[in-house]
Amino acid sequence: MKDHHIEEQYAKTSWQASIDLPAFEQLNEDLHVDVVIVGGGITGITAAYLLVQAGMKVALLEAGKLLNGTTGHTTAKITAQHGLIYDELIHFGKSKARLYYEANTEAMNFIQNTIDHYQINCDFSRQDAYIYATTHQYRKKIEKEAEAYEQLNIEGDLVHDLPFNIDVENALVMKNQAQFHPLKYLAHLVKVITDKGGLIFEHTVAEHVERGEEATVLTRGGPRVTGGHILSCSHFPFYEGVGFYFTRMYADRSYVVAAKTKSEYPGGMYLSVDQPSRSLRSMVIDGEERVLITGESHKTGQGGDTLKHYQALETFGEDVLGIDKLITRWSTQDLTTIDKLPYIGPLTSWPSQQNILVATGYRKWGMTNGTAAAQLLAKLVLKKKSRFEDVFTPSRFYADPSLKKFFQENLNVAKHLIEGKTDTTHKEINDLSEDEGAVVRIDGKRKGAYKDKEGELHVVDTTCTHMGCEVNWNDGDRTWDCPCHGSRFSYTGEVVEGPAEKPLQKVDHNMLESFIGEKSGY
Known part of the structure; x- marks a missing residue:
């Protein structure tokens, strides 16, 4: 079920909607x-x-x-428990894995000390963090992670129940973590x-660097x-x-639904290690408790119908806690090395x-x-x-498994580059409904079209301005997303997220009118 009418309601995250941030001038x-x-x-x-x-x-x-x-x-979530990570990092050496834990723990303590020093009212609270498995395969992975905790002298306990309507094989808790x-x-x-x-x-785009004993950032528009x-x-x-x-690195997207739930939230922060992932934590906005339901990760531009990810999270939330009211939803992107x-x-x-x-x-x-x-x-x-x-x-490189992962990720890029260039699927531009985007063909060339709520068409070239891959339509966020390196563009072609620096080329309005007229038989 498509639910596009809630775009304005979901224009901001819960954090952004609950605070007025100061504004700053452009350089x-x-x-x-x-x-x-x-x-x-x-x-x-x-x-x-x-x-x-x-x-x-x-x-x-x-x-x-x-x-x-x-x-x-x-x-x-403010925590040193980052999913199934320490059993992997330990293969690079116990000292490196332990230092990663210490860096993140020190960061958590720095945040709390800063909050205490300035008496910042930011809803900081200590919470236990859990990773949990719902399948036999991932039960074994949780056990391996617990063994890594023991080897690295990280405090953690294996448990077999959670205070939710979730059948778990086991879970690993790292106590006294935090949220804010x-x-x-x-x-x-x-x-x-x-x-x-x-x-x-603000509104000051850094574009390039002139190197030297003193380096210079060149900004769009001229100031240095x-x-x-x-x-x-x-x-x-x-x-x-x-x-x-x-x-x-590769870019990965995930989705968040904020909801008022029928069941009271029991406290704690939770993350499933099975796929697709599920994450839970509570928050209080304007005196009302909400639950953030997160997950459905996929590589940017490779997620198919993105609205289905929000719907899957809503279904999970209903099954586990019961949803009384959907408050907002958003998606987010991060990079993995x-x-x-x-x-x-x-x-x-x-x-x-x-x-x-x-x-x-x-x-x-x-x-x-x-x-x-x-x-x-x-x-x-x-x-x-x-x-x-x-x-x-950043100059590190571990031959195994980094080299294998390097080739895997770049083969994935090559695969999507080729698929985009040979893609023959498209929709007729005159068949687009209001608030719908799709790949179309104009004079035999692949283009991206979006018809807004007022019926106006926005058509762009779908070739990413970073390395030339073909972008795909993201109907959940109304963006054009690159499956190769994670660049994202608005439906008008402007850069939303890099590495791309230049916008998608817009299709000439006169050319578009001529093409639509021919298709309509005029």
Whole structure:
């Protein structure tokens, strides 16, 4: 059942709808600062906060609005329990796996200490975190993960029941984790940044870097910002240098439904390890408890009918807790590296790029990974040592299993590149209903068409401006999504998420009118 009439109701996430964030001007002149930060999410804001506290002059550039990207669409679990991860990481060495746990635990404690210090009212609460299995296959994986906990001296307990109507084989609990309202927390850090003299600019798109002893960020429209260090804290690095990040990460989408439930929520944060995944946590907005139901992950552009993912989550919520009222829903996107560890540190190992730092690839665990990234970046800028440098360095490469994963992901890209070029399925443009998008053919060429609620057609070229793959229609979010590297575009062709930097080409209006007239027999 398609439910497009709720677009306006679901225009914002629960976090965004419950807080008024400050607005900032677009950059309109050249600047010289100590540090230039690109990206206004949890990493960029936390890094700016740490650096202004250290007395540095900082400029933060955000392409759109602060906290409107991945951070604004998170489920905001603050935990070092990141699914089935430690049994995998232990193969890279116990010390690296343990350091990953410590980095995320320290990040969690930093968040709580910051909240306590400023007395930030952001609904912070300690919660136990659970991963659970509903099949025999994943029961074994949970047991292996529990063994990894024991080897790494991570506190955790195997249990066999959950306080829900879910038949589980087993579950693994990591106690005393946390959750909060991320935008209320970060809005306070923004205030501290500006009070300390930090500069923040919205609607300022960073496009390129001029390298040097002092590097310069070139922005769309002309203004330049020069600094001793540049921190790339955008979702996908706005500048890759020779890092080839698009070959070493893949983009993954997942879906969130916020609902008022009939049954009282029992507390805790829960994540299934079976596929498709299911995640649960509670939140309080305007005094009303809501439950966030999350899951249905798939690679960007490869999810088919995206509305079915929302419907599957609604069905799950009804079965487990009963849904009294649907409040809102949204989707989110994150990047996963080939070894599942974030890339945090110098952009490349080249000496000329050591003052350009990057943070990306959080694998949907951005609250702790993003905070840990900001802490590490700040230390690198301040020339302080960190025991986490080698774990997260972007120049790392583990031959096994990283090499195998590298080839798997890039074969997947090649497959979708070829499929897109040879795709013969399309819909007739005159058959589109209002609020419907589809691939069409115009003069034999593949195009993307969307007819809005007023009946106006928006037609774009479907060739992604990043590497030339063909984008697919996402009917749940009304976007054109690239199945190769995760770029996303609005139905008018504007870039929503990178690595693409340029919009999709729009079809000439006169050409479109002529084509429609021919199809109509005029």
